[in-house]
Amino acid sequence: xxxxxxxxxxxxxxxxxxxxxxxxxxxxGSTPDRRRPVFIRSAEESKQLLLxxxxxxxxxxxxxxxxxxxxxxxxxxxxxxxGIRSVNILTAEAQVNPDQVVIFGFDIENGNTKPLSGRKxxxxxxxxxxxxxxxxxxxxxxxxxxxxxxxxSERFEYWKAQFAKCIKCYACRQVCPMCYCRRCIVDVNQPQxxxxxxxxxxxxxxxxxxxxxxxxxxxxxxxCDRACPVNIPLRLINHRMSKEAxxxxxxxxxxxxxxxxxxxxxxxxxPETFIL
Amino acid sequence: MTRILLHDRLDDCLAAWRSSGFRVLAPTRRDDLTRFxxxxxxxxxxxxxxMPERTIKDHFFLQTEPMIRYRIKKxxxxxxxxxxxxxxxxxxxxxxxxxxxxxxxxxxxxxxxxDAYWFQRRENSVIVTIACTKADDxxxxxxxxxxxxxxxxxxxxxxxxxDGRGWQVVTLTDRGKSLxxxxxxxxxxxxxxxxxxxxxPVKFDVDKVASWLADPASFESHLWKEVSQRCIGCGSCTFLxxxxxxxDIQDEGDTYSGIRRKNWDSCSFAMFTMHTSGHNPRNTQxxxxxxxxxxxxxYYRGKFDVNxxxxxxxxxxxxxxxxxITETLQVISNLPR
Amino acid sequence: xxxxxxxxxAPGVRTLKLEFLKEEDHEFFKANYRTxxxxxxxxxxxxxxxxxxxxxxxxxxxxxCTFRQSGRVTSTLANADAGDIVTFRxxxxxxxxxxxxxxxxxxxxxxxxxxxxxxxxxxxCLDQREKFGKVTIxxxxxxxxxxxxxxxLDEWKQRDDVNLVLTVDPGGETPDxxxxxxxxxxxxxxxxxSPDNTIAVLCGPPIMIKFTLTALEKLGxxxxxxxxxxxxxxxxxxxxxxxxxxGSVYICKEGPVFTAAEVQAMPQQDL
Numbered sequence: 116x117x118x119x120x121x122x123x124x125x126x127x128x129x130x131x132x133x134x135x136x137x138x139x140x141x142x143x144g145s146t147p148d149r150r151r152p153v154f155i156r157s158a159e160e161s162k163q164l165l166l167x168x169x170x171x172x173x174x175x176x177x178x179x180x181x182x183x184x185x186x187x188x189x190x191x192x193x194x195x196x197x198g199i200r201s202v203n204i205l206t207a208e209a210q211v212n213p214d215q216v217v218i219f220g221f222d223i224e225n226g227n228t229k230p231l232s233g234r235k236x237x238x239x240x241x242x243x244x245x246x247x248x249x250x251x252x253x254x255x256x257x258x259x260x261x262x263x264x265x266x267x268s269e270r271f272e273y274w275k276a277q278f279a280k281c282i283k284c285y286a287c288r289q290v291c292p293m294c295y296c297r298r299c300i301v302d303v304n305q306p307q308x309x310x311x312x313x314x315x316x317x318x319x320x321x322x323x324x325x326x327x328x329x330x331x332x333x334x335x336x337x338x339c340d341r342a343c344p345v346n347i348p349l350r351l352i353n354h355r356m357s358k359e360a361x362x363x364x365x366x367x368x369x370x371x372x373x374x375x376x377x378x379x380x381x382x383x384x385x386p387e388t389f390i391l
Numbered sequence: 392m393t394r395i396l397l398h399d400r401l402d403d404c405l406a407a408w409r410s411s412g413f414r415v416l417a418p419t420r421r422d423d424l425t426r427f428x429x430x431x432x433x434x435x436x437x438x439x440x441x442m443p444e445r446t447i448k449d450h451f452f453l454q455t456e457p458m459i460r461y462r463i464k465k466x467x468x469x470x471x472x473x474x475x476x477x478x479x480x481x482x483x484x485x486x487x488x489x490x491x492x493x494x495x496x497x498x499x500x501x502x503x504x505x506d507a508y509w510f511q512r513r514e515n516s517v518i519v520t521i522a523c524t525k526a527d528d529x530x531x532x533x534x535x536x537x538x539x540x541x542x543x544x545x546x547x548x549x550x551x552x553x554d555g556r557g558w559q560v561v562t563l564t565d566r567g568k569s570l571x572x573x574x575x576x577x578x579x580x581x582x583x584x585x586x587x588x589x590x591x592p593v594k595f596d597v598d599k600v601a602s603w604l605a606d607p608a609s610f611e612s613h614l615w616k617e618v619s620q621r622c623i624g625c626g627s628c629t630f631l632x633x634x635x636x637x638x639d640i641q642d643e644g645d646t647y648s649g650i651r652r653k654n655w656d657s658c659s660f661a662m663f664t665m666h667t668s669g670h671n672p673r674n675t676q677x678x679x680x681x682x683x684x685x686x687x688x689x690y691y692r693g694k695f696d697v698n699x700x701x702x703x704x705x706x707x708x709x710x711x712x713x714x715x716i717t718e719t720l721q722v723i724s725n726l727p728r
Numbered sequence: 729x730x731x732x733x734x735x736x737x738a739p740g741v742r743t744l745k746l747e748f749l750k751e752e753d754h755e756f757f758k759a760n761y762r763t764x765x766x767x768x769x770x771x772x773x774x775x776x777x778x779x780x781x782x783x784x785x786x787x788x789x790x791x792x793c794t795f796r797q798s799g800r801v802t803s804t805l806a807n808a809d810a811g812d813i814v815t816f817r818x819x820x821x822x823x824x825x826x827x828x829x830x831x832x833x834x835x836x837x838x839x840x841x842x843x844x845x846x847x848x849x850x851x852x853c854l855d856q857r858e859k860f861g862k863v864t865i866x867x868x869x870x871x872x873x874x875x876x877x878x879x880x881l882d883e884w885k886q887r888d889d890v891n892l893v894l895t896v897d898p899g900g901e902t903p904d905x906x907x908x909x910x911x912x913x914x915x916x917x918x919x920x921x922s923p924d925n926t927i928a929v930l931c932g933p934p935i936m937i938k939f940t941l942t943a944l945e946k947l948g949x950x951x952x953x954x955x956x957x958x959x960x961x962x963x964x965x966x967x968x969x970x971x972x973x974x975g976s977v978y979i980c981k982e983g984p985v986f987t988a989a990e991v992q993a994m995p996q997q998d999l
Binding site: 500 | 730770774775776799802813960967968969970973981995
Binding site: 144145146149150151152153154172176177180181276277279280282283284285286288289290302307310311312313314317338341342344345346348 | 631639643660
């Protein structure tokens with residue numbers, strides 16, 4: 116039995132028994148190669164669940180908005196390792212109770228899906244730990260190296276051209292599981308920290324602020340990159356910030372559910388002389 | 392016999408138009424994005440694509456537009472109105488859906504007060520549209536009473552020739568006629584047939600949708616929650632839509648000098664209807680999704696007799712979670728009578 | 729416009745009296761302003777905020793606006809002093825058709841910070857007192873301190889051609905409070921004004937409008953004879969930015985003055 120069939124049956128069982136009130140998974144999108152998030156609430160509906168190599172989106176972002184878990188019930192969710200790391204971060208930041216999250220773990224390798232065994236985020240701890248040592252994604256590394264080899268002013272021109280496309284749609288923010296602030300910094304007007312206009316300054320401000328707010332929290336799911344309607348390669352910025360967090364603080368986002376946030380934790384033996 | 396323009400004479404046209412004072416904008420691929428931008432030659436144009444990722448609306452209703460510059464010294468205020476430049480522009484290779492978006496928005500921007508920013512640009516621009524010979528799964532112009540060769544909003548219509556040598560040229564408006572007269576020597580009479588237009592299957596019954604939306608009972612329907620579950624509330628669909636036109640007004644500056652601007656805004660954003668008191672009439676994504684659909688196919692239609700939708704399909708094509716209005720309208724269209 | 733004077737009405741609530749700087753702007757205002765219309769008041773560098781014009785159409789030498797300090801713009805406006813410059817865009821919107829109220833009795837009902845738009849209509853009518861029948865004003869606030877236009881309330885109380893019914897919410901009274909205690913809809917029902925040949929003008933937060941409309945209907949008022957003004961979130965004020973769109977209506981263009989019948993036809997959830 117393939118993983119898709121196996122998980123459909125498990126989802127149906129959990130729903131029928133009342134163990135979960137909802138399963139968030141992937142369903143058929145509007146074209147053959149698209150998958151969309153589906154919200155399954157009955158055993159009958161679980162037939163809609165699909166699982167294949169097109170299922171790349173990080174669905175953990177749906178756990179926080181509009182108080183989904185506030186009734187104390189459990190929710191099932193299909194997650195790859197990046198999504199499991201997201202759950203760890205959400206737990207560490209007190210946004211989610213990990214006991215309420217039932218994970219249908221899977222990974223995509225060479226165009227095939229394979230199941231990952233475990234039910235709660237903590238079950239996947241050894242897997243997540245092993246990811247830390249494999250380093251950041253190799254395909255990204257190649258693009259990141261290309262940027263690294265540019266001079267600072269060449270890099271600045273590159274990003275200026277990319278950010279010039281930004282239309283402040285905030286798709287990057289909305290799709291990111293880590294961007295859950297009820298009032299984002301751009302929505303604050305006393306004072307208006309970040310301009311809402313999409314001129315050069317406004318675009319730089321937004322994208323850089325978001326990259327900083329994600330430093331040490333980004334799980335490289337690529338959601339922001341795929342969501343951006345104007346094709347800004349956002350994963351490259353966040354990748355670089357992740358690299359900095361790893362090199363400077365040995366910090367791998369989402370490693371555990373009690374991981375301390377890298378930019379908000381201070382140690383007595385910190386080599387820096389100031390908090391910045 | 393019709394007048395045709397050959398592909399390899401296009402650069403001559405561009406030269407003629409530029410020498411009569413036009414800036415020429417066309418779909419072009421730059422920095423990994425296709426959009427309308429100024430081009431110097433036909434080689435820069437990306438005319439083979441279904442449609443550019445960004446719409447032509449961006450050049451008439453800017454994402455960020457300065458309105459007033461202010462300077463304050465003691466008790467004296469000096470203000471300077473910042474209206475758009477009067478530069479003549481020619482948009483070449485517009486898709487019928489994008490062109491119709493302009494005509495649809497003319498209604499709102501001209502409702503009682505005439506929006507100077509919009510109309511100054513409209514009056515100084517000529518739209519040369521190319522009919523579509525191919526479409527993709529997301530196109531739905533035929534579902535909103537438009538078509539791959541709709542002339543709405545266009546000044547000149549080009550029909551691609553079957554043999555691929557160029558286009559038939561049809562003038563639609565006075566502005567279009569004077570443009571084409573200016574390149575008359577570059578065109579030639581020819582009997583070549585036009586290629587068949589793209590086949591775009593109708594995906595929903597928009598009249599049925601409109602009458603369901605107009606029924607007050609539909610406002611409370613549980614359908615809204617069901618269809619919008621995966622919506623993440625970003626502004627992609629709004630900002631890529633040829634007809635969406637909501638905006639915000641922001642002051643950028645300090646108490647001494649600055650600029651009051653208007654910026655794009657979206658009814659999908661949580662803060663759109665947030666009152667200072669904290670009361671938010673639309674505080675769930677499903678209520679905001681309902682507003683989007685209601686506005687496009689009920690309120691706007693009721694006011695201006697036209698759907699606020701040009702059927703381009705960008706909302707679904709580029710939605711991060713594969714939403715967009717097509718699915719919702721199909722669900723409504725398929726409701727039992 | 730220049731701030732001529734400011735007055736603190738209640739904790740956090742201010743009234744600014746503004747005068748025009750340019751004669752042609754003043755002429756425009758005088759030619760166009762009717763009671764019920766609103767404007768966008770602002771400070772360059774902070775932004776704009778929407779309030780009604782609280783002064784009546786019978787006194788167009790200046791503009792008065794009353795607002796609660798609650799956000800960025802209102803906080804800055806609240807700190808404006810006499811001589812400071814603020815911006816005004818307007819007057820926008822539709823109006824209370826007071827010529828249609830002539831010969832009729834008038835019932836004004838307002839709650840808290842919603843007295844300002846009502847007060848504009850009240851004075852527009854009192855300044856032409858002979859044209860109207862009985863005038864009754866029912867006004868309530870959360871506490872005694874929250875009542876606005878306190879000096880005008882005294883004036884109306886003294887007049888024998890005006891029946892003023894004042895109330896505060898239960899628990900909001902002070903030891904020497906002489907008037908009613910109770911929520912506005914309750915006090916209204918007790919006062920039981922007759923619906924005969926009467927026009928009601930009702931302003932308040934959505935929840936108060938809802939309960940007061942129910943009370944008015946119980947007293948025999950038809951929703952076509954009850955007028956109200958809606959204050960939704962607005963930005964441009966001229967029907968372009970889309971923010972105030974509720975149902976088929978743009979509040980800034982087809983409102984903010986509506987009959988209760990028109991309000992009931994709007995999708996209530998969106999208000």
